[in-house]
Amino acid sequence: MNYFKSARRLVRGSANRGIFSEVEQGVFERDSNCKKALPYESVPGPKPLPVLGNTWRFIPYVGDFEIEHIDKVSEMLYKRYGKIVKMEGLLGRPDMLFLFDPDDIERVFRQEDSLPYRPSMPSLNYYKHVYRKEFFGEHGGVIAVHGEKWQSFRSKVNQIMLQPRTAKMYVRAIASTAQEFVDRIEVLQNSYGEMPRDFLNELHKWSLESIAKVALDVRLGCLDEKSPPDTQRLIDAVNVFFVNVPVLELKIPFWRVFRTPTFTKYIEALDTIRRICMKYINKSLTESDKQSEGNEISLLQRVLRLENDTRIASILALDMFLVGIDTTSNAAASILYQLAIHPDKQKILKEEVLRVLPEIDTPITSERLEQMQYLKACIKETMRLYPVVIGNGRQTTSECIIRGYHIPKGVQVIFQHYVISNQEEYFPKSKEFLPERWLKSCPFSRECHPFASLPFGFGKRMCLGRRFADLELQTLLAKVVRNYTVEYNYQKLDYFIHPMYTPNGPLRLKFVKNKE
Numbered sequence: 001m002n003y004f005k006s007a008r009r010l011v012r013g014s015a016n017r018g019i020f021s022e023v024e025q026g027v028f029e030r031d032s033n034c035k036k037a038l039p040y041e042s043v044p045g046p047k048p049l050p051v052l053g054n055t056w057r058f059i060p061y062v063g064d065f066e067i068e069h070i071d072k073v074s075e076m077l078y079k080r081y082g083k084i085v086k087m088e089g090l091l092g093r094p095d096m097l098f099l100f101d102p103d104d105i106e107r108v109f110r111q112e113d114s115l116p117y118r119p120s121m122p123s124l125n126y127y128k129h130v131y132r133k134e135f136f137g138e139h140g141g142v143i144a145v146h147g148e149k150w151q152s153f154r155s156k157v158n159q160i161m162l163q164p165r166t167a168k169m170y171v172r173a174i175a176s177t178a179q180e181f182v183d184r185i186e187v188l189q190n191s192y193g194e195m196p197r198d199f200l201n202e203l204h205k206w207s208l209e210s211i212a213k214v215a216l217d218v219r220l221g222c223l224d225e226k227s228p229p230d231t232q233r234l235i236d237a238v239n240v241f242f243v244n245v246p247v248l249e250l251k252i253p254f255w256r257v258f259r260t261p262t263f264t265k266y267i268e269a270l271d272t273i274r275r276i277c278m279k280y281i282n283k284s285l286t287e288s289d290k291q292s293e294g295n296e297i298s299l300l301q302r303v304l305r306l307e308n309d310t311r312i313a314s315i316l317a318l319d320m321f322l323v324g325i326d327t328t329s330n331a332a333a334s335i336l337y338q339l340a341i342h343p344d345k346q347k348i349l350k351e352e353v354l355r356v357l358p359e360i361d362t363p364i365t366s367e368r369l370e371q372m373q374y375l376k377a378c379i380k381e382t383m384r385l386y387p388v389v390i391g392n393g394r395q396t397t398s399e400c401i402i403r404g405y406h407i408p409k410g411v412q413v414i415f416q417h418y419v420i421s422n423q424e425e426y427f428p429k430s431k432e433f434l435p436e437r438w439l440k441s442c443p444f445s446r447e448c449h450p451f452a453s454l455p456f457g458f459g460k461r462m463c464l465g466r467r468f469a470d471l472e473l474q475t476l477l478a479k480v481v482r483n484y485t486v487e488y489n490y491q492k493l494d495y496f497i498h499p500m501y502t503p504n505g506p507l508r509l510k511f512v513k514n515k516e
């Protein structure tokens, strides 16, 4: 902490803006203007120590940066240094440049080149391209894959994954899983109507079951009284994978030199995920002929029809399982919690849901979901206050100017979405849960900066599963609210990164059945 006191004297964040007015207009310009820019060395940020750089800050009991509380660390860096902060001297990895201004983020995104490089998960890149090269071969999928390999894969699956028309075809499948979840609530309730302490795990089961339905048209039975053991193994392995990603990325990367216990656990988790997913993928491939009439064909089959390559279809499904379970389940947990602690907003939502779904068994369709604008607003507002992925980034692929500073090629530019979307400057009454701000009728909605809340990223590398994630969340919430009122009767929960940004503590929600 003492270090920070002296650093503060050197560079005050509020001073950032004034000093580079000449080049300020070109926040993200390429080569030609670089000579005019302020030197990279002068970007403010915590000073590295000799030898240990800034990596020591992530060492438990020694450093002051806890991975679980990167949200607080980011807020502190913003307050101390301002809208651009450099974290240099990170052993075994490039510098990070934190951006806290949506205008800067917009310019970076708008000028993205044809092969944007999202710098996360080098350890997964190693797994796909080196450790299990014989399995992945030329097709690494999209997660942690870069350059032409990424582009070639993404171009094959982009249309199928992102067309709203395609996603809508799966509403029925997604709604039937949401119904299974709602039916299970009664089984899970204790005598007070409360959920067990591991309720989040039930949400993991729901999101896994939903992905399996959409990606493979396979029913896994996650929400059955006796779920197959492999489904829980898969959920646990995905969790181990995500928990260890930041550890491998932010602490000293000994794994690059030898197999540390963390890296061994990480590799084992990835092998487990791959083994179990391939079991279900193969089942789906062999059973595709028997698919019951009326069912929508799976995404796997859609890709197969287009590309006629089982390897591509399987690797896409594998990526979907890898990143599509914890993201959606933690988002659902967070939204349910926010509704529980804001009963006035839940009441407005319930009125809307009851209007659109007048009978308990009125089917959910894409047209009916379209009529539930407050429902969508509740999701957006939770993602603004507590984005499940608190930051995102791009690695510079050539030198450029950002916020007046010359930024060399290879720097990891991190967009600090959580800090930005919680600021009064971009969202009036920013600390309040106000779903109304997202409705077209609200005067606030016009003031909102389009790059101040980007829970699914932006541009060519935007979330490939966002249409399905949105559908899953909308359907689950509509079903839950149609059947129950959700309460939370304990001390308010803080949020932490574990491995998504999620309420910190057992989610002992109480479900009270609606009177019909």
Ligand code: HEM
Residues within 6 Å of the ligand: 118, 142, 143, 144, 154, 211, 319, 320, 321, 323, 324, 325, 327, 328, 331, 388, 389, 392, 393, 454, 455, 456, 457, 458, 459, 460, 461, 462, 463, 464, 465, 466, 468, 469
């Ligand atoms: C609430 C749920 C979710 C959130 C908040 C979320 C968020 C994100 C974000 C922030 C990115 C990075 C985008 C960028 O770099 O611009 C991303 C990428 C990705 N997401 Fe999601 N995601 C969610 C659910 C899903 C689901 C359900 C799937 C699959 C079924 C999925 C598949 C992917 C894939 C494959 C990528 C990598 C795209 C690429 O690099 O080309 N996501 N997601």
